[in-house]
Amino acid sequence: xxxxxxxxxxxxVPGAFDVGAAAYDRLVGANPGYHxxxxxxxxxxxxxxxxxxxxxxxxxxxxxxxxxxxxxxxPEAEIVAVDAAGGMLEAARAKPWPPSVRFVHSRxxxxxxxxxxxxxxxxxxxxxxxLRNLADPDGQLRAFRALxxxxxxxxxxxxxxxxxxxxxxxxxxxxxxxxxxxxxWRTRDTTLYRHLWRSVLAFDGAARLRRRMLDAGLTDVxxxxxxxxxxxxxxxxxxxxxxxxxxx
Ligand SMILES: C[S@@+](CC[C@H](N)C(=O)[O-])C[C@H]1O[C@@H](n2cnc3c(N)ncnc32)[C@H](O)[C@@H]1O
Numbered sequence: 001x002x003x004x005x006x007x008x009x010x011x012x013v014p015g016a017f018d019v020g021a022a023a024y025d026r027l028v029g030a031n032p033g034y035h036x037x038x039x040x041x042x043x044x045x046x047x048x049x050x051x052x053x054x055x056x057x058x059x060x061x062x063x064x065x066x067x068x069x070x071x072x073x074x075p076e077a078e079i080v081a082v083d084a085a086g087g088m089l090e091a092a093r094a095k096p097w098p099p100s101v102r103f104v105h106s107r108x109x110x111x112x113x114x115x116x117x118x119x120x121x122x123x124x125x126x127x128x129x130x131l132r133n134l135a136d137p138d139g140q141l142r143a144f145r146a147l148x149x150x151x152x153x154x155x156x157x158x159x160x161x162x163x164x165x166x167x168x169x170x171x172x173x174x175x176x177x178x179x180x181x182x183x184x185w186r187t188r189d190t191t192l193y194r195h196l197w198r199s200v201l202a203f204d205g206a207a208r209l210r211r212r213m214l215d216a217g218l219t220d221v222x223x224x225x226x227x228x229x230x231x232x233x234x235x236x237x238x239x240x241x242x243x244x245x246x247x248x
Contacts, residue, residue: 003191007199010135014084014107016192017062021087023186024063030182037226038069038128041157041236044224045124051077054123057147058082059108060130064092066157067101070126080118082106108134112143120147128157132203141216148241154218156237162205167232171200174229206235213239 002008008016017024028034047054051074058067061081070079078100083089084107093103104111104118108130112119125144131137144154161167175197183193204212206223213221218239226234 003194003198005198006202007195008191010133013133013195014088016195017085018087019189020183020187020192021063021085021091023183024088025065025091027179027182027186028065030178033226033228033230035065035069037230037234038066038157039072040226041128041155042066042069042073042126044236044238045073045126045153045155047074047077047124047153050075051123054078055080055121057120057122057125059111059125059127059144060084060133061092061103062088062129064095064097064103066126066128067092067097067103069128070124071098071101074124076100077123078102080104080122082108082111082118084108108140109136109143112147121149122147122152123149124153124155126155126157129159131156131158131209132199138212138216141213141218145217145239145241150241150243152241154213154239154241156209156213156239158203158209158235158237159200159233160204160206160209160235161200161233162203163207164232168201170229171197171233206237209237213237217242 054077056070056077056079058081061067061083067081080102082104089103089105134140161171180190180193184190210221219242221239223235223237225231
């Protein structure tokens, strides 16, 4: 499949994840910080009271790694986990989950039209490694804001290297030294991993993404990066749906 400078055409991304689904957990498991950093982003949402009485959305849940991070910080919340790739969802559903976790096969862009209680409102949304893969990130940020209850939090857990030359150099080295060869070794297809490399290089710097979140109507927007080798490479971008008082 053709991967151009910005990565795959965004409509083809869920299909590429289907091809990579069987190998996904082993590949991300080889990154020592992967699960801990998802958990860090979920923690940064500061979900109160173990999530009791709250509804959370895991947007682009994949094989459930980000769902597990949400469940760890909010074991009493109801969690709706959505993904467009059937193969990734199949791997997620094969894991043990409490009845409070539900998986939904849908493009995130179509969620609001599905009706029923999957359309919100939510008290918190985690979108881990999703936004960069969407054709219209601004439209989706506005849709996330509309899905949130006033005061609810959005955590965008995402790669962003553009603001740091050192991070960009490390990203090239990690992709060509580890991620692309490991992906080839496991799946005999490098499409998804070259998409990852290119799409991260083409994606927003941290300042630009914070600006997009403000423009989408989120408040108190800020970001924090990760420790270790992912410093200035992976970040949690946080924003909140305005409360009624803030709107007046
Ligand atoms: C890199 S994986 C991340 C999975 C999980 N959040 C994690 O942290 O491990 C990105 C996921 O986003 C999904 N995805 C991409 N575009 C999507 C869309 N438009 N709607 C819903 N899911 C999408 C892919 O199918 C894939 O499972």
